[in-house]
Amino acid sequence: MLPQVIIIGRPNVGKSTLFNRLVGKKLALVDDQPGVTRDRRFGPANLLGLEFTIVDTAGWEDEDPGSLPGRMRKQTEASVAGADLALFVIDARAGITPLDEEIGRWLRAQPLPVLLLANKAEGKTGDHGVYEAFALGLGEPVAVSAEHGEGMGDLFEALLPLIEKRTEELAADDFDEDDPSAPLKLAIVGRPNAGKSTLINRLLGEDRLLTGPEAGITRDSIAVDWEWTDPKTGDVRPIRLIDTAGMRKKSNVIEKLEKMAVTDARRAVDFAEVVVLLLDATRGLEHQDLKIASLVLEEGRALMIAINKWDIAEDASGLFNGVRGALEEGLAQVKGLPLLSVSAVTGKGLDVMISTAFSLREAWSRRVSTGALNRWFEHALEVNPPPAPGGKRIKLRYITQAKTRPPTFVVFGTRLDALPASYERYLINSLRRDLGFDAVPVRLMMRSAKNPFDKS
Numbered sequence: 001m002l003p004q005v006i007i008i009g010r011p012n013v014g015k016s017t018l019f020n021r022l023v024g025k026k027l028a029l030v031d032d033q034p035g036v037t038r039d040r041r042f043g044p045a046n047l048l049g050l051e052f053t054i055v056d057t058a059g060w061e062d063e064d065p066g067s068l069p070g071r072m073r074k075q076t077e078a079s080v081a082g083a084d085l086a087l088f089v090i091d092a093r094a095g096i097t098p099l100d101e102e103i104g105r106w107l108r109a110q111p112l113p114v115l116l117l118a119n120k121a122e123g124k125t126g127d128h129g130v131y132e133a134f135a136l137g138l139g140e141p142v143a144v145s146a147e148h149g150e151g152m153g154d155l156f157e158a159l160l161p162l163i164e165k166r167t168e169e170l171a172a173d174d175f176d177e178d179d180p181s182a183p184l185k186l187a188i189v190g191r192p193n194a195g196k197s198t199l200i201n202r203l204l205g206e207d208r209l210l211t212g213p214e215a216g217i218t219r220d221s222i223a224v225d226w227e228w229t230d231p232k233t234g235d236v237r238p239i240r241l242i243d244t245a246g247m248r249k250k251s252n253v254i255e256k257l258e259k260m261a262v263t264d265a266r267r268a269v270d271f272a273e274v275v276v277l278l279l280d281a282t283r284g285l286e287h288q289d290l291k292i293a294s295l296v297l298e299e300g301r302a303l304m305i306a307i308n309k310w311d312i313a314e315d316a317s318g319l320f321n322g323v324r325g326a327l328e329e330g331l332a333q334v335k336g337l338p339l340l341s342v343s344a345v346t347g348k349g350l351d352v353m354i355s356t357a358f359s360l361r362e363a364w365s366r367r368v369s370t371g372a373l374n375r376w377f378e379h380a381l382e383v384n385p386p387p388a389p390g391g392k393r394i395k396l397r398y399i400t401q402a403k404t405r406p407p408t409f410v411v412f413g414t415r416l417d418a419l420p421a422s423y424e425r426y427l428i429n430s431l432r433r434d435l436g437f438d439a440v441p442v443r444l445m446m447r448s449a450k451n452p453f454d455k456s
Helices: 015-023 068-082 098-108 127-136 152-169 196-204 256-271 287-298 316-330 350-364 370-383 421-434
Strands: 004-008 041-047 050-056 085-091 114-119 184-189 222-229 236-243 274-280 302-308 339-341 395-403 408-414 443-448
Touching: 004 015, 015 041, 015 050, 015 085, 015 114, 041 152, 050 152, 085 098, 085 127, 085 152, 098 127, 114 127, 114 152, 184 196, 184 256, 184 350, 196 222, 196 236, 196 350, 236 350, 274 287, 274 350, 287 302, 287 316, 302 316, 302 350, 316 339, 339 350, 370 395, 370 421, 421 443
Parallel strands: 004 050, 004 085, 085 114, 184 236, 184 274, 274 302, 302 339, 408 443
Antiparallel strands: 041 050, 222 236, 395 408
16 A cells, blocks of 8 residues: 545645646546536556655535535545545635635644645746745645646655655555456446445445435546455455446537546546446436447446346336346347346445456456367357358368457458358357356457468
């Protein structure tokens, strides 16, 4: 584990810009309007070789605790519990505000070191704000410009002794991605308000992610490291849970921020190993759900479907069978996707969902021995020989597994450009059924041997 450094400040002082600067890429959504960040976002920071985990938080606002900004503030306050150091960011051009003073008083009462950063201090424009910041009682401010990269050397010097001390206290904990004991990367996707954040909070046993009746609360894709205890075996398994923004129909995605959030959700699918498509039991399966499922499968990720809000579902049996039938018809490329009923409110079915996800990853990562693959291939060709279009035989000579995650196979032969798509589907379905790949997406590529007499 690396030391955890949390960024705190009022809205629009440049916290997410600083976060992106420290991780070296645009992971957090950034926009001119305040309140873009709503949940905590974690990222690996590297500042001139100094490594730590950086945490972006929602802007600190003085609002009613029951309102959305009030709940965002509560999330920020809770995030301090797991941090080793806080970066308190102010806007040097705007100077010290009453809200900055309130945050400063709160931070002085917390049991962790605080570094004061005067952001937007490029040139001479922020000098007065830097001087004002001494009044917060948090020591000498570090003048930086997160947008332009100025002051990063000064920030490095201020962080170095604090990070080095904490690093020595933490034991390294490295995982091999292909190791079955490595954390399962599990993404939760779906339409807005399907209950994705509520489900993750239920799994964690705490209000880790912001939730509420407002659709589209989650904007960034949020990754949370967690350990799940298998109720059957008692084994403790590490998981990286990834919450994503709701993915609406493309024609309905109008606002710039929502477009950015949906793009971010797509990147989260790329990062994941297994994806849970969460449905709303009060709305059933809609066309947009099938489009999301197709996107996941096209990216080669293992997919499972979970119907949430099962505790308030009407005609549960009819709903389940209807969704199953629609999946079989709408996702012909993969048969038998795991379909589960869950409730983020009561916890029903969540252990089964996690257990199924681990099984899917195992199949997604499986490598078939050469002998078993050749025996299957010979049997498949014997049961259903390839056609001979125009009376000319298509020869399938041998097959090899090129890679895993997703399982990818290459068939070598002659005249493969004439092989019908229906026969390729036969091979994929047979391979998945006979070799234990179940509902995992399988890739099959065709390679023809080069004709030595072809001079072209």
